[in-house]
Amino acid sequence: MGFILKDLIGVVLLFVVSLVARLLSVVRLIFPPGKKSVSGEIALITGAGSGLGRGMALSFARLGATIVAWDINEEANEATVQMIRQEGGKAFGFVCDCSKRDDIYRVAQKVKSSVGHVTILINNAGIVTGRKFLDCPDDLIQKTMDINTNAHFWTTKAFLPHMVEQNHGHLVSIASAAGFAGMSGLADYCTSKFGAVGFADSIRHEVKQHGIHVTCVCPTYINTGMFTGAELR
Numbered sequence: 001m002g003f004i005l006k007d008l009i010g011v012v013l014l015f016v017v018s019l020v021a022r023l024l025s026v027v028r029l030i031f032p033p034g035k036k037s038v039s040g041e042i043a044l045i046t047g048a049g050s051g052l053g054r055g056m057a058l059s060f061a062r063l064g065a066t067i068v069a070w071d072i073n074e075e076a077n078e079a080t081v082q083m084i085r086q087e088g089g090k091a092f093g094f095v096c097d098c099s100k101r102d103d104i105y106r107v108a109q110k111v112k113s114s115v116g117h118v119t120i121l122i123n124n125a126g127i128v129t130g131r132k133f134l135d136c137p138d139d140l141i142q143k144t145m146d147i148n149t150n151a152h153f154w155t156t157k158a159f160l161p162h163m164v165e166q167n168h169g170h171l172v173s174i175a176s177a178a179g180f181a182g183m184s185g186l187a188d189y190c191t192s193k194f195g196a197v198g199f200a201d202s203i204r205h206e207v208k209q210h211g212i213h214v215t216c217v218c219p220t221y222i223n224t225g226m227f228t229g230a231e232l233r
């Protein structure tokens, strides 16, 4: 009997907490919090050579942040760096294969010694194979997990300690709506994005006490070329 009562209280509490959370999000929608200044911050963006990564690099630079651009594609990454410099912004490019933990740690060390400590980390690099699960080669499934999920662990391990020391920093995860719902032909991609969402939601609780913010971005389809041929109803 006591057990049932405890369960019942738990359910009622859950209902009340979720109601309050929903009300708070409506209030935040009507009265959004002020915009954060990124001027003077060092923002590292993975996958900065194209699409969202390049767009964010240009936007953050225009807002006064120093950009550390990472991409596996040296030419595309350098093009982003040059675009920023031509506009009078500050940017530094590094070739990094985010599917490889050792490469992430090696390049992170180079960034720390040549540019400084990263205060905004944007995990954006991502790939999609877009094949039915049984048609998807093992190595591509592995790579999807390595870039879309595991890289978030290694970049965070590399740059979070200094943020914690300074009680200042921001972790950003470019996940996806595919991190909330499964889709046919995207089993590996959805799994990797569920992982990215799970990591962001968990690390948020660990770093909150250090004044470090976590933002998890979950876009639907954006016409960057990544999902060429895909159609949304």
Ligand SMILES: NC(=O)c1ccc[n+]([C@@H]2O[C@H](COP(=O)([O-])OP(=O)(O)OC[C@H]3O[C@@H](n4cnc5c(N)ncnc54)[C@H](O)[C@@H]3O)[C@@H](O)[C@H]2O)c1
Residues within 6 Å of the ligand: 046, 047, 048, 049, 050, 051, 052, 053, 070, 071, 072, 073, 076, 096, 097, 098, 099, 124, 125, 126, 127, 147, 174, 175, 176, 177, 218, 219, 220, 221, 222, 223, 224, 225, 226, 227
């Ligand atoms: N485009 C969309 O519709 C969409 C929707 C939801 C989420 N997203 C996510 O947004 C992020 C950016 O997507 P996008 O549309 O700009 O894609 P994009 O293909 O235009 O850019 C991805 C970038 O990541 C780089 N990259 C790939 N593998 C890498 C590696 N091993 N190491 C380092 N860099 C690597 C690529 O060279 C490229 O510059 C991805 O994580 C993607 O999953 C995209």
